[in-house]
Amino acid sequence: MIELQDLTCRFGDFTAVDAISLAVDEGAFCALIGPSGCGKSTTLRMINRLVERSAGTIRFAGEDIEHFRPEDLRRRMGYVIQSVGLFPHWTVERNIATVPALLGWPPARIRARVEELLALLRLDAARVRDQYPDQLSGGQQQRVGVARALAADPDVLLMDEPFGALDPVTRDALQDELLRIHRETRKTIVFVTHDMDEALKLATTIALMNRGRLVQVGTPLDILARPESDFVRDFVGREDHGLRLLAVQQVASRLRAGATVEGAPVQETMSLRSALSEMMTRGCDRLAVTDAGGRPVGGLFLEDMVRRPA
């Protein structure tokens, strides 16, 4: 869906983004992650041409983005930023309707679409529709921000640290909502963050950047289990590394099929981290496991979890 080829961006003598190449498949959830100033936001902003690149190419749906007018390109890419940027003089409804209105949709269609999006983001339409942004909580504002980005059913969603300014509880809830929306809509998402746990939780692909260069690209498990450099090892955290590794794997991956274990069963789709927590709570070293339908499929043993995967 989006292909970056030798993408470079210079500001004067400073090279913010240095010849990176990356392909984001349709339906993927790609997290661009790295320390402050690593060029991740600049990379994102080159995709919708808020920043013009110095060299390299970006292809969107197979076509060079140079062939689009910037405005037309942006109307096909939802955009969400950390500071939300709702228009304070417009109601929630008018804010969400921004891009449909730019595209000249008829009012009835806009109204129906706003209704649909408020429901998708679990906002109370009757209450919120005619309110102004400053009457909403931070979490509600960002829900509206996401709804606004999705309004014209864009092919791609670009998100620049969208949950960075929220408190941990609200952030967690919105991450869950985003995962659900990604599952339901299969949108291609490019998501900038500096929070490894957020990237591990949300992304299907993680692209780790440092000083304008792409350091490693892979699935969350790849990045955790097979870090290619000390920088990656440091960034994914030496201290919590093992727990993070467990968090991105499911019970099914260490299942001893057919084993019978006493006690309340857990589902095979549970993360290994949650399963370990469950063992700690119960003070046991094994758990009975069932599939999604509740049929017993085997047991999970602490000794199998501790062993590194082959």
Add this chain to the structure above:
Amino acid sequence: MTSPRQALHLPGPLAWLVVAFIALTLGMPALRPVFAALFPYLDRPVYVQESFVSLVLAHLELVAVSSGAAVVVGVLAGIFVTRPAGAAFRGVLDTVVAMGQTFPPVAVLALAVPALGFGEPPALIALFLYGLLPVMQNTIVGLADVPEAAREAAAGLGMRRMQVLWQVELPLAAGVILAGIRTSVIINLGTAAIASTVGSKTLGSPIILGLSGGNTAYVLQGAILLGLLAVILDLGFARLARALPRRPS
């Protein structure tokens, strides 16, 4: 929110002031006995050289034309220097307009007369230059105050530059710009009176004639009408500001 006054449809202070102003403008000659009693030593206690109606109309026309031009030029210049293309001119423009403001109006008039002759043209030029600074300054400040996040979101969602300006920046800056226009018009209303020194007909005519001829009644008559007019315009602007679209808190 509706106040009890609006609910009962009673006229507010603005309406009463307008009624008082019109009555005084039309009925000043009828107040001759009052002024005669107040200033018994004056032979002519009421200004009769021109009707007060014509003075008010001429005064308002002078202010409307000069302020109208100042608003158009000031807002356009303010928009221009806050665009990337015009940013380089911002400092120069600020300096030039601030200089225009420090120049005493009487000096501007005196300099304009040899070039433009007596009457309205020098007055219009002086008032235009005078009204320009508050409008331009507030336009720049108002546009600069627009939240960067709203601007970035507007561009990121695919608004064209003119759409960002019309749909986001100007509505958000409207309150501050209107405050600048209000200041500019009120200043010009007062300064216009001085234009009578170069032969423009304004509410300043009775004041200046009264000052030079020692006729305090004339000064009072011009000053009362001018004062009332200033309060009326100011209240009108306040009402306009309340009617603007919601401003973020």
